[in-house]
Amino acid sequence: MRIDYTIEHPIALRAAFDVEGFTVLLGASGEGKSLLLRAIAGLVSAQGEPFGGMAAQHRAVGYLPQGYALFPHLNAWRNVAFALRGPQRREHAMQLLERVHMAELAERYPATLSGGQQQRVALARALARRPQLLLLDEPTSALDPVTREDVVAELIAEVHDFGIPTLAVGHDPHLAAVADRLVLMHDRRIIQIGTPEAVYGNPASGAAARLLGYRNVHRGYVEGTTNAPRLAWPDGGVSFPINGQAAIGAHVDWMIDPAAIRLADVRDALPNAIPASIEVRHVDGRITQLGLRCGQSRLWVAMSDGMQVPESPAVYWPPTAIRCWTR
Amino acid sequence: MSHARLPAAVSTLTLLLLAAPFAGLALVTRWNEFGFADGDGNAVAVSLVYSLLALVLIIALGTPLAWWLARRQLRGLWLIDTLLLLALLTPPLAMGLLLASVYGPYGPAGHLLERAGLILTNSAPAFVMAQFYSALPYYVIAARAAFEGVPRELEQIALTLGHSPWRSFLHVSLPLARLGLAAAVALAWVRALGEFGAVLIVAYYPQGIPVKLWVNLQNIGLNAVYPLLWVFFLVAMPLPLILGLAARRRRLI
Numbered sequence: 001m002r003i004d005y006t007i008e009h010p011i012a013l014r015a016a017f018d019v020e021g022f023t024v025l026l027g028a029s030g031e032g033k034s035l036l037l038r039a040i041a042g043l044v045s046a047q048g049e050p051f052g053g054m055a056a057q058h059r060a061v062g063y064l065p066q067g068y069a070l071f072p073h074l075n076a077w078r079n080v081a082f083a084l085r086g087p088q089r090r091e092h093a094m095q096l097l098e099r100v101h102m103a104e105l106a107e108r109y110p111a112t113l114s115g116g117q118q119q120r121v122a123l124a125r126a127l128a129r130r131p132q133l134l135l136l137d138e139p140t141s142a143l144d145p146v147t148r149e150d151v152v153a154e155l156i157a158e159v160h161d162f163g164i165p166t167l168a169v170g171h172d173p174h175l176a177a178v179a180d181r182l183v184l185m186h187d188r189r190i191i192q193i194g195t196p197e198a199v200y201g202n203p204a205s206g207a208a209a210r211l212l213g214y215r216n217v218h219r220g221y222v223e224g225t226t227n228a229p230r231l232a233w234p235d236g237g238v239s240f241p242i243n244g245q246a247a248i249g250a251h252v253d254w255m256i257d258p259a260a261i262r263l264a265d266v267r268d269a270l271p272n273a274i275p276a277s278i279e280v281r282h283v284d285g286r287i288t289q290l291g292l293r294c295g296q297s298r299l300w301v302a303m304s305d306g307m308q309v310p311e312s313p314a315v316y317w318p319p320t321a322i323r324c325w326t327r
Numbered sequence: 328m329s330h331a332r333l334p335a336a337v338s339t340l341t342l343l344l345l346a347a348p349f350a351g352l353a354l355v356t357r358w359n360e361f362g363f364a365d366g367d368g369n370a371v372a373v374s375l376v377y378s379l380l381a382l383v384l385i386i387a388l389g390t391p392l393a394w395w396l397a398r399r400q401l402r403g404l405w406l407i408d409t410l411l412l413l414a415l416l417t418p419p420l421a422m423g424l425l426l427a428s429v430y431g432p433y434g435p436a437g438h439l440l441e442r443a444g445l446i447l448t449n450s451a452p453a454f455v456m457a458q459f460y461s462a463l464p465y466y467v468i469a470a471r472a473a474f475e476g477v478p479r480e481l482e483q484i485a486l487t488l489g490h491s492p493w494r495s496f497l498h499v500s501l502p503l504a505r506l507g508l509a510a511a512v513a514l515a516w517v518r519a520l521g522e523f524g525a526v527l528i529v530a531y532y533p534q535g536i537p538v539k540l541w542v543n544l545q546n547i548g549l550n551a552v553y554p555l556l557w558v559f560f561l562v563a564m565p566l567p568l569i570l571g572l573a574a575r576r577r578r579l580i
Contacts, residue, residue, distance in 0.1 A: 041487050056486040063487040069480050073502045082498070083488035129488050 001133055001165045005048030007032065007039050013188050019133065021180030022156050025169040026211050031185050033169035037063065037135045040167075050133070062126025062134045062164070067142050068118045070110035076121045077106040083128040096124040100158055115142040116151035123155070127162060134159065136168035140175050152178060173213030184208050205325045206253020215289075215300040217255045219327075222246045231322060237295030238274050240317075245324040252324045258289055258302040260321035265310035273314035356553040364551045367558070370539035375562055377451060377535065378520045381458035385466050385515050393470035393511075394500065398479070414464035422460055423528025430456065430529070447529065454530040461525050462518035466511050473507020474500060509574035513567030520563050536562075 004016040013032040017025075027033050039046035041063040042056030051059040070079050081093035097103045100120040110118055119139065126134060136155075143151050156178055159166045168175060176182055182199045184192040192204040203209040209217045223239065224230040229246075231254060232239040246252050264270050279298065280291035288303040292315060299315060396407065417425070430437040430447040437447055447453045477500050485495035501508070523537040534542065536559045543551035 041483075043483050043486070056483070057489050057491055059487070061487060063484070065480060065484065069478070069484045071481060071484075071499060071503075082485070082490075125488065 001050065003040065003048070003050070003167065005036060005039050005046050007035060007044070007046040009045070011035065011188065015185070015190055017183045017190055017193055018181070019165045019167045022159050022166050022168065022178070023181040023183060024176050024179035025167060025183045025185060026171065026173070026176045027169070027185035028171055028211065032188055033185065034066070034137050037065075037137050037167070037169055040133070040135060060130065060132045062123075062129055062131035064119070064122045064126055064134070064136045064139065066138045068110075068122035070118055070122055070125070072110055075107050075109050076102060076113070079110065079121055080124045080128050082125060093124075093128065096128055097121070099127075099161070100124045101154075115144060116147060116154075119143070119151065119155065120158075123158060127164070131164060134164050134166040136166060138170045138172070139168050140170060140172045148174065171211070173211070176212060184211055186211065206255065206327070209253070209255050209325075214255060215258055216261075217253060218297060219251070220254050221251045222248050222324075224248065231324070233295075233297070235295055235297035236274065236299075240272050240274070240322075241319045242322045242324065243319050245322075246326050251327045253327055254325075255323045256299075256317060256321050258300040259304070261299065261301045261315050261317050263301065263307065263310060264314050264316055266312040266314045268314075270314070270316055273316040275312070275314045278309065278313065352553065352556065355549075356557070357550055360550070361554055363554050363558075364539075364543050364547055366534065367539060367543075367555050370534050370536050370555070371558055371562060373454070373533045374520055374535035374537075374559075377454050377533075378458060378516065381455045381462065381519045382512070382516055384455070384459050385463050385519070386512065389463055389466045389515075390470060390508075393467050394474050394496065396467070396471045397474035397477075411464050411468060414460070415468070419461055419522060419524025420528065421524075423457060423525035426457060426460060426525060426529050449530055449532045451530075451533060454526060454533055454535065457525040457529045458519035458522050461522040462515040465518050466515035469511035469514050470504075470508055473504040473511060476507060477503040506574045509570040513570045516566050517563065520559075 001019045002016075003019055005014070007013040011032050013036060015025075015036055017023075025033055025036070035044060038044045039048070040051065040059075041061050042051060042054060042059045043063075051061070071082065074082065077090060077093045077097060080096050081089040084092050094103060094106060097106050100123055102117060102120050102124065105113065105117060105121075110121070113121065119142070123134075139155060140148055140152060152175065168179075170176075177196055177200075179196055182192075182194060182196050183190055184199065184204070186205075186207040192199055192208050199208070200212055203212055203214065206217050206219070218233060218235060220231050220233045222229055222242070223232050224241075226244065226248060229242055229244050229248060230239045231242045231252070233254075242254075264273050266273070266275050274294055276292035276294045276299065278290055279293045282289040282291060282300075290301045290303060290309070292299045292301055292313065294315070301315065303309075396404075401407070414422075427448070428434050430440065430453070432438070432441060432446075432448055440447060445452055447456055481499050481503065482495050485499045486492065490498065520535075521537060523541070526535065527538055527541070531538065536555060540552050540555055540559075543555060
């Protein structure tokens with residue numbers, strides 16, 4: 001489904017992209033992502049398609065706001081039946097609850113349900129309306145971090161099962177990683193669209209890389225000569241050689257893969273090694289990353305097997321490992 | 328005295344102060360000579376029926392205003408706030424005089440209404456009108472606070488689920504505001520039923536309980552006041568009591 005919306009108030013925003021399967025719109029807080037969803041649902045004034053000019057109650061959208069907004073005075077099945085009419089509304093609500101595996105908790109009130117359970121009831125309630133488009137606002141924000149991945153997997157399975165195009169907005173890279181289609185938003189503009197593989201494999205800019213959760217994205221500028229260009233990194237207080245990816249004098253965002261960084265001892269006096277001090281060890285499953293302080297900034301280094309941490313560490317990397325985007 | 332016991336001690340003192348007049352009433356009532364003056368029964372009927380009528384009018388006209396004030400961001404809101412405050416602030420006797428000067432036989436509105444057959448002096452409509460004016464601002468202010476406590480997001484969700492704004496109000500705003508609304512209704516009832524000053528000026532007749540208490544005091548003496556006062560408590564109490572209890576159950580509305 002093609003989304004094309006223009007909002008003027010309270011902030012100016014234009015967004016045009018296709019929603020296919022589970023589409024995630026990724027953007028930092030304050031970009032107006034929630035506002036866009038509310039505009040599509042007809043809750044704030046805006047121009048655009050689909051549903052342009054229709055009152056909120058006539059738009060066939062299923063809208064799940066942050067925190068899900070279940071009616072606290074109604075139990076789970078009455079929440080779902082809220083959008084239904086007629087004598088079969090209870091039966092129909094129970095069928096929907098069954099499809100999201102919540103039938104056993106149909107009599108429970110929202111306050112007694114976990115975040116993930118509330119989300120499934122809200123999903124069933126939104127589906128009861130027979131929407132042509134599902135809108136999810138920060139679907140992972142109210143979830144327990146321990147169960148989040150499972151709840152999201154369940155959510156995506158259900159969304160695929162119902163076959164309704166879904167637009168989820170958020171700033172959580174975990175959500176982006178499981179999308180069918182990814183849309184990146186920065187400075188209130190769409191900066192990149194594609195499959196997660198394509199977008200993660202080739203971020204369009206430093207801002208895109210930061211949104212995607214890449215570590216070691218920094219600012220700098222190119223100096224030196226065309227034959228021997230160097231990247232100055234003001235926050236790190238150093239400069240190092242790079243390949244000729246950008247013109248001399250260009251201000252760039254640059255990135256380095258934590259796995260591409262090598263550790264050495266300062267006393268070995270390797271050329272272009274940058275002295276650093278260890279701030280934090282980040283152990284995530286079998287992968288350990290070290291947070292190293294370089295000047296005013298921080299570099300993350302992935303520890304490979306058998307990698308030794310020297311007493312006074314320094315970092316170095318091949319010039320080919322640096323990725324640059326002109327700002 | 329420990330810190331934990333101080334609030335309990337102060338609360339006890341406050342409750343004792345609150346209870347003192349009623350304990351006094353129980354003591355000074357002459358139980359062996361308990362009897363009613365002429366017309367007391369009629370006063371009870373007048374009070375109950377007309378207060379109920381006033382309450383219905385207050386709810387019907389006050390609820391939309393309260394919701395509107397809770398939901399709309401208006402430029403001249405302070406003006407409306409001032410008006411509500413003014414209505415609250417006016418001493419009941421003065422309110423009666425103002426009503427008489429506007430709706431009385433020589434008042435601009437009264438003159439017109441009298442031609443249409445509606446007499447707003449010493450009549451049942453006048454009685455209801457006086458109660459309406461004295462209780463309405465209390466109801467509007469309490470009901471507005473009740474509606475302000477309903478998350479706007481839930482009303483909007485009801486819209487996205489295909490409900491009209493009216494159905495959303497009926498099925499979301501009203502039930503979620505029920506505790507505060509019940510308190511507002513109870514407050515309006517108590518205010519309307521107990522109104523003396525404004526009623527005395529515009530409707531000496533028909534006589535409800537508050538005015539009849541005054542008349543009994545003037546004509547007979549204190550001993551003719553207490554029995555009617557007991558009856559007043561008896562008839563005034565059930566509605567706010569039931570409202571308070573019922574609103575705490577889940578599905579009142």
